[in-house]
Amino acid sequence: MASNQISEWYHLYNKDIYHFLVYYVGSSDVEDLVQEVFIRAIKGVDSFQQKSSPKTWIFSIARHVGIDEIRRRNRSRIKQMLSFRGEQQDEDTPDAILQFNENNKLLYQAIQSLKATYRDVLILRAIKELTVSETAAILNWNENKVRITYHRALKALQKNKEDFFDER
Structure with missing residues (x-):
């Protein structure tokens, strides 16, 4: 069963x-x-x-x-x-x-350059589109930590993405 x-x-x-x-x-x-x-x-x-x-x-x-x-x-x-x-x-x-196009490779590199907690929450929330509560359950965090970390991760990703795209 x-x-x-x-x-x-x-x-x-x-x-x-x-x-x-x-x-x-x-x-x-x-x-x-x-x-x-x-x-x-x-x-x-x-x-x-x-x-x-x-x-x-x-x-x-x-x-x-x-x-x-x-x-x-x-x-x-x-x-x-x-x-x-x-x-x-x-x-x-x-x-x-x-096998992504060049922009996706740069975005992937920017995501990979983030610290692990930011990377985890970004993949689950932004890419896999899980809810805050689902993400909290997977990461064993409270929902407020998910929201705060996600917000900070998006800011860090934006900065990293700009750095990666500026290098090209």
């Missing part, structure tokens, strides 16, 4: 989770991560206490999967630097760079 519920949630939310992870980890190759989100959901469905909606629960799992992936990539880069190999990693090749 639990796997039927996860299957239903997969059909409802997999595209949203995919887009969230693209922005979160900075790669359009996130299909495996989407699968990992729903595998974790299957394993943890018994712990889902229905204090939040299934959507916010799934998004919080996706956020943790994204954090794990970023950490894995960072460890991999550090290992590469320590081994003094001159080879480039797959995700550094031109083929792996996001």
Whole structure:
């Protein structure tokens, strides 16, 4: 029965989770991560206490999967630097760079240059268009913190975006 519920949630939310992870980890190759989100959901469905909606629960799992992936990539880069190999990693090749137009790449870079809390709230509120309460549940914040951080993140993004576009 639990796997039927996860299957239903997969059909409802997999595209949203995919887009969230693209922005979160900075790669359009996130299909495996989407699968990992729903595998974790299957394993943890018994712990889902229905204090939040299934959507916010799934998004919080996706956020943790994204954090794990970023950490894995960072460890991999550090290992590469320590081994003094001159080879480039797959995700550094031109083929792996996001397939967005130049303006979207600059916007993506501006978002990635923000501190993690700003990046989290921007992706959830502005890009995924989640409500304040959904965002608060995913980030485990109160709604006022979401509103304040979102406002500050938008200001920081505007400044970063101008800096990135001025460089071009």
